[in-house]
Amino acid sequence: MEEVKMPIRLVRFFTSALIAIAAMLAPAVAGAQQFKANVTGTVTDAQGGIIPGATVTMTNTDTNVAVESVSDDKGVFSVKDLVPGPYKLAAALQGFKTFVRDGIILHTAETATIAVKMEVGRLEETVTVSAGLSEVETNQSVLSQTMDNKRVSELPLNGRQVYMLLQLTSGTLFTQQTFGATGFSGTRAWDVNGSVSIHGSRTGNNEFLVDGAPGSGTGGGSGGWNYAPPVDAIEEFKVDTASTDAQYGRTSGGVVNLTLRSGTNDLRGSVTGLFRGTALDSNQIQNILNNISNKGHKYFDGEAMVSGPIRRGRTFFMGGYQGFYEEIPFPSTVTVPTDLQRAGDFSQTFNASGQLIQVFDPLTTTCNAAGVCTRAAFVNNQIPTTRINPVASALLAQMPKASAPGTITGTNNFISSPNLGHYRYNSYLTRIDQVFSEKHRLSFSNSGNWGSERRAENSLPPPALRSDNWPTHRNHYLATADDSLILGPRTILNTRVSYDAFYEPHDKEFGPLGSLTLPFNTPYQLTSSPWYSGISMAGYSTMFAQGFRESDQRAYSVMSTMSRTMGGHLLKVGGEFRLYRQYRLDQGNLNGTFGFDGRFSRRNPLTGDSTSGNAFADFLLGYPSANGNTGSNVSIGAQSDQRYPNYIAFVQDDWKLSPRATLNIGLRYDYQAPVTEAQDRQTVGYDPSTPNPLQLPAGTINPATGQPIGTLRGGLLYAGVNGNRRTPYKGDWNNFQPRVSFTYKVTESISARANYGRSYLGLSACCGGVQQDGYSQTTSLITAGPDIGVPFTTLDSPYPGGQFLQPVGNALGLATTNGQGMSFRNPDFKIPYTDQWMTGVNLELPGNIGLDVAYVGNRISGLPVTRNINLIPIGEQMKGIARLGGNPTYLSTQLTNPFAGLLPGTTLNTATVARSQLLRPNPLFQGINQDFNNIGYATYNALEMALNKRLTKGLAANVTYTFSRRRQATDLLNSWDAKTFEDIDPNDRPHRMTITALYALPFGPGRRFGSNTSGAVARLIEGWQYNVIGEITSGTPIGMASNAIPLQNTFSIGSNQSLNQWFDNSTKTHPRADGTYAWDVIGTNDFRVSRLRFPDVRQDSKPLWSMSFFKNTGIGGDRVLQFRAEVFNVFNTRLYNTAISTDPNNPNFGVVSNSQINFARTGQLGLRMTF
Known part of the structure; x- marks a missing residue:
């Protein structure tokens, strides 16, 4: 395949383009x-x-x-x-x-x-x-919201995390649902990063800037942030939600710009200390129900900022620091083996109906000629100590014992309290501004952040603790230099250089496997992976941590702006170069992860029932399953060093047509080069026609078709091998983006505006990553032996003979993924783009009130969709559908495997294989997925209103309301479909209102009340301020299971909604009183015929309010001491966990657990001194 010579073409293109533009616009360049x-x-x-x-x-x-x-x-x-x-x-x-x-x-x-x-x-x-x-x-026709430092620092902002203010902007919402006991609190500098949608944008596809530079800590260009500057160091926070200025790009929705404070001729500063603790908190509902006390919460947030002159009128400085420490209790009840079960005694193990669950010996499995299999039960329902696997025995010693009676089934028998999550970070920021002359200014800023998180995801203590965040370190650095030079009375040149880095290692501080001295047959023990194996048991908490992974992301940017005034025109021409670099390492699970599901201790090896089989019994016996909770495998991860060069040019003309009319016209061009890997460790396509190195003997018959298999063809192509290009798809050179907007001042108090703009999504954000088949490897556990129901492998020897698949890189060429599935990128992939438009009016109302009303539209086209190109023929699929007269077992029937013994380490190496595999067009491979097919789209249409009461008489307030409709078509309803199907977007919230207010209470000298007071009385009643944030929103839709078939159009049950029935969940097995029901299920192998989400089946949502009272007291000169009392979730509103079962076959279908996903009411006290 021909190598694309991008650098030379690119240099010539940009050189020619910029010279041409410069010639037209005189001095303007970049x-x-x-x-x-x-x-x-x-x-x-x-x-x-x-x-x-x-x-x-x-x-x-x-x-x-x-x-x-x-x-x-x-x-x-x-x-x-x-x-x-x-x-x-x-x-x-x-x-x-x-x-x-x-x-x-x-x-x-x-x-x-x-x-x-x-x-x-x-x-x-x-x-x-x-x-x-x-x-x-x-002059600009954009929808935006700007918050100055007063609002940023004085609104009741949980954790003083500035990006949480995004939720107060019309058309903007967080897609992170659970600001609660799942780890996201919104209070740390890295919280929720790209989990925000602006005007229907895809999550992680917005532009975040600090002083105009790409520098919010997502060095890899992921369209979010991992760093939030200290609040007192921020001058302004601005969100452009419908910007059509050509200088902005790489977004499918909005642009968020933080402006840092500069030093002044006066020494100014602030010191802030905020405190929280258990005494100020309410308890979570699930803790109350389980009699778990609320304890252990500790919180301190300290911040300092100082700014002033180094040389008055010439050199200024600003410096800020923030230190944060929090211990958050996540008390919970989980399930661990009972004391009897730990000894192998299952005589007190019951199901929910109180029936004894028997455990059977898999080594006694016998099957008669009719295929009926039976096993002998263990005597007295007890596993002999001699049968307990030595690895299981050693791991069991590291598992915590039950601390509570639990239920009749033995569940919820371990109370984890306070189960603290530990969070801390230290952050600094400095800025220097130098005025060389009236025509030349330079500023330099740099910031750093060091954070860590330790949180148990399974609520168990070490070493059984299982977490990807114990610890996770998050380290960030950003440096920006900005130079502004006035070349003449009408021309200014601005040049900016920035460097952004974010390093995130996920390490482990517990679980050294060597201390167990296990007879464990993996080749990596005690070497590069000194951790326990991951254990997952159906019905029990998962246990033990696994391997190490890290990411190191960098962003380099060089940009320059020259603008020139020509009559009524303000012309800007621009150019920028960005390089995003993403280094990633995932060690994998080198000592394996093993799942147990009770199949080896149940009565019948072929079918399960409610009175036999237990996952922990399988664990004690040492018989893992290939199909347990997470499956069983040993995986070896890959590493990559990805590069994403971006080349940008634009021209913008802000044309003042008349004192009342302004026309903004722009054109932007982006070339986002396809990703390259520094050492070419990626695949770049699929070759369907070249013969594969593996060939079967001539005339080998495919038992599924009765025809000769013939020549085996196909395999993956690798970067730089045999003339292949280095990129997974061709460069997209046609990314021109027109922008136009118009503003007209109808009267002194009414302005009308409209705009349209196209923007291409950030490649590294929407469609990043590399495919590395061959550079990582997973060896799945094979449990099927020659005898039905008899375990083939054991926990102490899960891979007899040590048949581990090793990463081979590109050495095997087309044969790399033989016997496995694979994925490759569409070679003709084009970068998705968004078309946004807006029309609206702005009204100036009496009382210093501004009202914005606008219709906003957004359509994102060319979104990537995956398509399997190795599907069985649809006619064969229909033979397995009972509804169409087929046999449900037709596709799963085991046939003689012509590849047996030829594909070691894969699931296609066994003596028999399912008919469905042999019916594939290419039976040598499992699924062959072509990613990045540009057939998806998403739409957003909204009426947005924003009412802004500017500060007068001590009151400043803002109210926003959004009525929106979001749809997406990013999935295939069935794998054989030619087109995607349109459904409700998973982030659809039709109604959303936010309310914010800051009110200086009218008490004290010169105010409405107590105007004549003085002395101690005056100092007591003056300086009080009340602040509030409120959010009222619809819930997001609940996605139904793929087997659910709706039998009606609506499912709301109105005032009858309860935790036991969140929506009309009547089914064939649990019908209404009259025998009718709302849901059915599709049969085995059947096609899906309905969408996944419905407008009246939504997540829980209720109004949430946060409030604060401040007391400002002068303490001499310009020094002010502020006492702060803040309450978040002031009414202790509970949002219930509606991550419920949506499978109509599940007895808990439509039932909501009585657990709270948001934080209960939390109080905060603080002191702040400004000078």
């Missing part, structure tokens, strides 16, 4: 993400006449840094590249009074219009006005 603000406007006299030649100066009132512009012959001026913050505008021209407008606040990535009306008079005379809310307006 561009990238902007977090800085621009100001434009027209200078007129009192009668509206144009005034050219006026000098307009924008001065930052914190730093006294000033930037000048001169109005052109049309009176238009433009001041560009301003750091967000407070400003004063001054306009001067001989013959006119100097015009001054103060109180201007410029926000992140904003282009503001300010009208300047000058009066005839002497230059020394000054006319000063304050900026009115309707006199400073944005």
Whole structure:
């Protein structure tokens, strides 16, 4: 296959393109993400006449840094590249009074219009006005929400994790459902990372920026964050939910931009300490029901920030630190073997009906000519000590004993309390701003974060503890340099360089296998994997940790922006280079994971029943199953070093058509090169036609078809081998993205706007990773021996003869995956793209209230879908469907295996094999999955409203409401289908409202109440503030099991909904009183005919509120001491775990467990001093 010569073509393309654009736009060359603000406007006299030649100066009132512009012959001026913050505008021209407008606040990535009306008079005379809310307006037709430092720092923000504010933006929701006892609390810097959807975006496909640079800690470009800067170091938090500015890309929804605080001419700072503990917490409902006390919670969050001048007016600094430590109790009840069971005694082991569960000896299995098999029961239902496997005995000594009576079935007999999760991190951030002159400024920032998490996923103590997070370390570093140079009165060059790194090792601090000295037949014991084997037993808690894995992600970015004012045009041209690098290592489960399901101790080896067989009995006997909870296997992981180069160019024209109308036109181009692996450790395609190295003797008959098998063909292709390209698919060179928006000021209080834009998703976020068949390997346990029902392998010798499949890399070529399944990428894959549009109005209402109403649409096209190209013919499939007159056992019938003994270590090496395998077009392989077929899509349509009450009379408030409809078509209903089927999106929430408010209570001197008080009384009643966050939302749809068939259109039971019946769950075996039922199930091998989600079968959702009271007290000078009392989930609202069984065959179908997935009410006390 021909190698794609990308670098040379790319250099030529970008060089030609940028030279052409530069020639058209004079000095303009290059561009990238902007977090800085621009100001434009027209200078007129009192009668509206144009005034050219006026000098307009924008001065930052914190730093006294000033930037000048001169109005052109049309009176238009433009001041560009301003750091967000407070400003004063001054306009001067001989013959006119100097015009001054103060109180201007410029926000992140904003282009503001300010009208300047000058009066005839002497230059020394000054006319000063304050900026009115309707006199400073944005020119851009975007939906956005900006929160300044006051809201960021004073809203009741759980954990002071700034990205949790995303939930307060219209059209934005978290897809992480469980901010509770599953580990995600939303309080740590890394919490929930990319689990947010903006305007229907795919999770992990939004752009997160810090000071305009890609630097939120997801070095690999995963479209999220793993680092949140300290709150007091943030100047502004801005979310653009429908941006069509060409400088933004790599998103399917929105852009989130954090602007860091800069130093000022005054020394300023803050010190904050926040405390929580058990005494301030309510208990979880599941703990109350199990008589488990609430104990062990400890929380401390300390933060400090200081900023000021190093050299007044020239050099400024800002530094911040945050230290966080929390121990969260996750008390729970789980199931472990009883004391009798540990001794092999199952005489007190019962099912839910109180019937004794007998255990049988698999070595006594006999089968008659009719295929009826029986076993002899163990005497007195006890396994002799001589039959207990030595490995099982050694592992049993490390398992905790029961600590509670449990139920009649022996379940929930271990109380794990307080079962603490340990979390900590330390974070720093610094920034230096240098003003070399009025025309040249430079800033440099860097930050670091070191965090760790220790949490038991199975609620058991070490060494039985099983967790991927004991510990997980999360270390982040970000550095950004930003240079701004004014080349002339109309031209500014901005250059930015950034480096972002995130390292995440998942280590283990327990379970050294060597201390057991097990007679364990794996070749890795005591060497590269000194950990226990993973044990999963049906009906019991999983136990023991497994191997090590780590990821190291880096992002490098070089970008430059040059903008130029030309009459009513503000032109920007841009270029950027990004390199995302992802290094990943997964050691695998080198000492194996073993599952037990009771099949070897049940009465009949071929079928199960409710009165025989126990998974722990199988464990004691040492007989793992290939089909247990997690299966049984030894896996050897792979490592990869992935590279994703990105080349970006754009041009943007913000054109002021008239004082009332603005047109924004842009064009962006991205070339996201296909992923390469540094050492070519990846597959790059599938060859269906070349003969495979393995061939059967000529004339070998396929027993499923009665025809000769013939020449075996096909296999995977590897990067760089035999002329193959290094990438899994061809480069997508056609990623042009037009953008257009229009804003019209209908009246002084009404503005209308509309926009459209196309954007391509970030390749590394939506469709990343490499296929590494051959570089990792899994050896599945083979339990089927020559005698039916008699164990073939044991726990102390699970792989007789040591037949472990070893990673072979690309050495075997087409034969690498013989006898196994495989996946490869569609060679013609194109990067998915999103088309977004919006139309709406903005109203300025009395009382300093702004109202935004908009219709928003989003369609994401070309989403990747996997298709199996090695399916059995559909006609053969139909022969196994009873509904169509077929035999349900037709496909599973065992036939003589023509590959027996030729495929060691695979499930196709046995003497017999299922008919379904031999009916595949290529019986040498199992499933052959072609990934990344561009046939999926997703849509989002919404009415969005945002009501913003600006700060007046001590009150600032914001209310958002979104009425939306989300659909997706990203799956095949049946594997033979040509098209995907449309269904409700799993993140669909039709109604969502958020409410936030900050209110300075009207008490104290000069206020409405107590205006005449003084002394101690005044100090006591003044300075109180109340803050609130509320969220009211619909639940997300519950996905039904693939075998469920709906027999009606609606399933809501209204006020009759209960935990025992969350929806109409009547089935054929559990019908309604009149014998009718709502659900049926599809038969064995049958086709699915209905969708997976239904509009009235949804997760639990209730209003959630958080509130706080602050008391601000002056303690001399500009120092203020703030006492904070905050309550999260103030009404102790319980969201129930609706991760329920959706299989109509399950007796618990539609039944919700009485357990809470969100945190119970939590209180927090704190002190904060500002100066």
